[in-house]
Amino acid sequence: MTRSTASPPPGAADLPAAVAALIGKPQYEEQSEFPIEIGYVYNSCAATQNGNPLYWDAAVAQALTGGRIAPPTMLSVWMRPHYWAPGAPGERKALMTHFDLKELCGLPEAVVVSNEASFGEPVRMGDVLTSRQVVRSVGELKKTKLGTGRFWVIDVETHNQRGEWVGTESYSFLGYRRPEGEA
C-alpha cells in the first residue's frame, strides 16, 4: 500500500524496455466525470443490501461525519468512465495502464489476482476527485494454470479537490496468453 511514488521495486530482467519505463511513473491523471452524488451511494447500498444508517439517514451522517459521505469502498467507482460519452472514441475503459501493459507485453487476457485498498478522508457529496495510476511492479514471464504470463501491480492514488488524500487502490493482475490450440 502506498501513498507516494517513492522507491518502486525494479521490474523483471526480461521486461520490454517500454514496460520497464512505465514502472513508478504516474500516468493518466484524471478527474471524476461528475461530482460525487447520493444516487450512486444508494445504488451501491441497495446492491449489497447495506442498511448502514450513515448512508441512508442524513441526520446520522451529519452527526457522525458532518454531512453525507460515500462508503469508503466506493473509491474506485467514482473514477470509472461512462460506458459511452459524446465524442469519445470507442469503448472507454478504466485503469488504462492495465490495458497498456497487456498491449505492451503482448498478453491479451488478464484476471484480477488481488485487490488492496486504504482509505483516507471520507468522500463527500459534491467532491471532485483526481486519481493517477502508477505501475508498481511487473514480474517475469512464467507459466501459470491459465497460460504463460506476467503478474503486475498498479496503484491508483486519489485525492479530493482540497488536495486531501482520500485513498489508494492497489490491483494485482495476471496478464496471460492462452496455451497454443485454445480459442
Add this chain to the structure above:
Amino acid sequence: MRDLLADEVRVGQELPPLRVDVNATLIVLGALASRDWRPMHHDKDFAVERNGLRNIFVNTPNFQAWFERYLTDWTGPKGRLGRMTFKMKKSVFPGDEMSFSGRVTGVTEDASGCRWVEVDVGVSVAGTLTTEGHAKIALPADADDNPWARRGPNWQP
C-alpha cells in the same frame, strides 16, 4: 444499529455469519452500481464463450462493497474502514449462496490513540472458500469517541 466499542472485541472472536442467495439480478446490480461495464458481469454468452465460465459472476469492486457491508453490520455506523485486502480464488455465480465469515486477528491502538480491529474475512460457496480478505477497521474507544472525526496525522490506516 448499535455501535460496537473496541473494548468489546477480543482476538479470536467470530463475526456473526451472513448468508446471501446470489442471482443474476444481484450480480448485474452490483456491477452497474460499481460502474463496471465489462460484459462478463452481465452477458452470459460472453462469460461462457470468452471466459470459459459457466455464467456471469460477481465483479471485484462489488466484493469490496459486500465485505464493507458485512463489517459495518457488525460494528455499527461508527466503524470506519481503514484498509482492506482481498483475493478472489473462485468466481461466484447465479444460484450460489455466499456465506460470509469473519474472525478477529488483532486489536490494537496506534500512537494517535485510534483503536483498530483487524479481521480475516471470507466468502464460501457450498463449503469452498471463494474469496478471502483482511480488513482493518477503527472502532470507538467509548460512547463519546468517533473514529470519523479523525483527520490528518490522527488517521493513519
